[in-house]
Amino acid sequence: MLKTWDIFCKVVDNFGDIGVCWRLAKQLQREHGLQVRLWVDDLGIAQHLIPTLALASATQYHEDICIQNWYEHADFSQAADVVIEGFACGLPSSYLSAMVKHQSKWLNLEYLSAESWVDDFHGKPSPQANGLVRYFYFPGFTEKSGGLIRESNMTAQLQSNPDTPFLQQQEPSLNKNSRRIAATQSSALYLPSCVRFPALAGVTENEA
Template sequence: MSSQPAIIITSPPSWDIFCNVIDNYGDIGVCWRLARQLAGEYGLSVRLWVDDLASFVRLHPSADAQAALQWCCGVQVCHWSQSFAGVQPATVVIEGFGCQLPASYLQAMETSPPVWINLEYLSAESWVEGCHGLPSPVRAMIRYFYFPGFVPATGGLLLESGLLARRDAFCPDVGAKSRFWHSLGMLAPDPDTMIVSLFCYENGNVPELFEVWAGGTQRMLCLVPEGRVLPQVAAWFGDAAAAAGSRYVRGMLEVQVLPFVSQQQYDQLLWLCDLNFVRGEDSMVRAQWAAKPMLWHIYPQQDMAHWPKLEAFIDRYCALLSHDDAMLVRHLMEAWNRGCGAGPLWQQYMGAWPRLHAHAGQWCSHLCEDGGGSLAANLVDFSRQIMDSAAPNLRGG
């Protein structure tokens, strides 16, 4: 790192996080969690630049979608508009998921080069371990590639201090759970009801799973946050006007459409459910901290470019399972991502349920003990190492 140009260090360091919202809530979900943790747990001065404030407001309802600048949870949230105003770059600059920084900001960075980090998408693929933390010269500066991941050779996962303790305190608290259901306009379900959250992209498996659930012997409550799958849900029930608050019942299946909730409430929703269908990156990580069985709908890409990434995660996720249970989870998650074939596997999945439920807790513990650690903590340490390596330059050494 000796080639890193001199960095002007402030105390405490200031951080800029740039987020270009592409997939509705995945990109901003990760960047907002990271910004909030850096400010709240590490006392850092954080600016979050967002080009789509409407999506941000869905995650943080008290925010103002029209404000050019506002403070939220100790984070300065700024609208990243096309006519980007000239600002002084921060000490550490996070380029969220390869978004291109504003030209004027890049030019200003050359005067006092910051620690420049390109925060990549999460991947379980083994190749990221060799690329994590690598420097790349750009315009007489150095940009570092930073990969979140599931092993120590990566940047780890977003995990706030005390999150799992809050989960463990919430789950047995009857009063807290009752208040949560009330906040959704619902009564607490009967204890013998299986509760499922369904957060996914459009998926051809939805009708066939609904058929299986409606015709089964187990009472099922499916909670559907507002999102891209809602038209499919509504169509199955013959309703063209589904919205938050809509409720449907057929056979043993009840479906409740939920309003979009804050990130803290979404965590609680995952904790309350027996099984969580999740999508993208942010909700997928939160489902693993919930320590409940999960099925992941990866963001689909052209030419099946996402499939190796899906298989790599399944390999890691199933490593603690027996061969038969691992194959079952693999087949179901692959079917879920193909958009067909999940219905016929449901009874087998339920037959393995006690073992799969135990595995979810074991997997969560494994990530805590042998995973890559806290992404926020690792980023802070990484940036400090770069600053320390540049300190002799500041002293003329």
């Protein structure tokens, strides 16, 4: 069983990359009981989202997730069962070597897109010269895409609190009961990515 998952995140656009990767890490840990390690190259930016983060600590745990400082001389000798490369950030060469030895499953998380071509490229394999296969994960808005990165209980949370700023901004003219209905309709349209990530890893496991 693929229990250990590593997510690599390079902070490029301030909170965008780390925000997505941190949210995904929490979903995989909470909803699937996976051992998740999040590699981040800028703890200073990450600290804005994780206030208890210690900038001087190379390895630390927050919300049962291991957060690893990604720097040049970090220990990359232990590869996870499944590796998520956030937004084609590039993986360290020594870690790639460890992945080959461990025969890790490799998923490249792409940016969210509503374009139709996403359906044709989601989940496609890209064989590498080192023998690994890199699979492309495209979040999107259709059943053929990777879905949206959101919590599986988001619908219930919005229904229980229809006065959240999010719903008030989205549906300002609706009363409380109508906002509850809107929350159900909008969030039920798209399968959460946290369901599809393990599913795609299972596909790669069967094909390996």
